[in-house]
Amino acid sequence: MTPQLDFVGIVVTDMSASVAFYRRLGLDFSAGSEQEPHAEAALPNGFRLALDTEATVKSFHIGWQHPTGAGRVGLAFRCADPAEVDSVYTDLIEAGYHGEMKPWDAFWGQRYAVVQDPDGNGVDLYAALPTAD
Incomplete structure (x- = not known):
């Protein structure tokens, strides 16, 4: 297997x-x-x-110690559209969570934002940007 x-x-x-x-x-x-x-x-x-x-x-795990420095795991949550990226980001910030990167239109074609979970791990929010036809 x-x-x-x-x-x-x-x-x-x-x-x-x-x-x-x-x-x-x-x-x-x-x-x-x-x-x-x-x-x-x-x-x-x-x-x-x-x-x-x-x-x-x-x-x-005897001897395990809390890591220092930046988080080493990243999670990404796909949103339905760019507006949802903005609304989820706003909801989390208003709830007191730390915003690492405000929503922005990334050059790779996504609306993108990053918040931190309570332990400082980056959690990305993203959605495809509309394409110009």
Whole structure:
């Protein structure tokens, strides 16, 4: 069997804050996930996003230390259109999350923005720009 990528895992400092952030982006975590040491959200394509607290990771990875410097994982959420990029970005900023890059029309043909999750990981929002016919 060829290994299949099944989920992306993120180590989080505050499970409640992280679950709230990703719920705002439409991920469905089960009720009570905020208090759990491990939480997963199933995505429509069968892929999963898993969140683990630092304490959980330390319980099986002796010597694990919180990374320093910029985040090393990036997630991207496709939006329906450029207006949705702007509205989702605004919603997250108004909810108190840090905007890394305000929405802009990227030269590669997408409306693009970046916010940070509660642990400083970049989360991209994007949608295709309309093409001139």
